Amino acid sequence: MNRAKVTIPNDLMHPWGIDIDLIEGTMCEPDRVLQRRASDMRGYYQEEAALDQLIAQGDPIHYEVFEKIIPEQYGHLLLCISKLYPGRVGAECFMTKGHYHVVSGTAEVYLCLRGQGYMMMKTAAGQSVAEPMRRHRMVYVPPHWAHRSINTGAEPLISFCVYPAEAGHNYGDIATEGFPKRVFIRQGQERIEP
Numbered sequence: 001m002n003r004a005k006v007t008i009p010n011d012l013m014h015p016w017g018i019d020i021d022l023i024e025g026t027m028c029e030p031d032r033v034l035q036r037r038a039s040d041m042r043g044y045y046q047e048e049a050a051l052d053q054l055i056a057q058g059d060p061i062h063y064e065v066f067e068k069i070i071p072e073q074y075g076h077l078l079l080c081i082s083k084l085y086p087g088r089v090g091a092e093c094f095m096t097k098g099h100y101h102v103v104s105g106t107a108e109v110y111l112c113l114r115g116q117g118y119m120m121m122k123t124a125a126g127q128s129v130a131e132p133m134r135r136h137r138m139v140y141v142p143p144h145w146a147h148r149s150i151n152t153g154a155e156p157l158i159s160f161c162v163y164p165a166e167a168g169h170n171y172g173d174i175a176t177e178g179f180p181k182r183v184f185i186r187q188g189q190e191r192i193e194p
């Protein structure tokens with residue numbers, strides 16, 4: 001019988017667990033909480049004056065990411081809870097900045113725990129897909145697709161995300177190119193434009 005030789009690294013991580021409240025969509029005792037405010041979103045929305053107004057009105061938190069600290073090395077998986085608050089900038093629905101992964105051949109799983117909206121995805125070749133997000137729905141973001149969450153509802157859009165730890169985030173390309181499609185609420189109706 002062949003037996004593969006198992007080598008154990010010196011920095012072996014001890015197994016661990018955390019509680020995730022699937023009703024509230026919260027992670028107990030995150031190691032780190034990243035907050036993005038309206039003022040961090042300059043240049044992302046179509047109606048800049050509406051964003052300026054929001055910033056002047058108190059610069060509310062736009063979204064938060066609750067993370068565990070895990071080495072950003074091949075073999076590990078990063079996990080977090082992404083919480084995008086509801087609201088509009090003019091008629092445009094609140095959204096995350098969006099990014100490609102630096103190691104662009106890495107995928108990501110989003111399990112939606114609460115709220116409703118879209119995972120907007122695009123490739124550098126111009127393809128664009130808006131995949132619905134709602135409670136109990138999982139969205140698979142394949143390698144090479146930039147991705148951004150968009151909240152079309154009245155409560156926070158909350159997802160549990162898992163992706164390869166070496167992925168990294170490339171925001172620069174999206175900050176300059178944007179996504180080909182945006183989501184608005186006009187006269188009470190959801191619109192994906194253009």
Ligand code: PAN
Pocket residue numbers: 065080082096097098099108147148149161163167169
């Ligand atoms: C998510 C996102 C999170 C925030 O964890 O980082 O939803 O969105 P932005 O990173 O676009 O600001 C993820 O996709 N990680 O890879």
Ligand code: ZN
Pocket residue numbers: 099101108147163
């Ligand atoms: Zn990602």
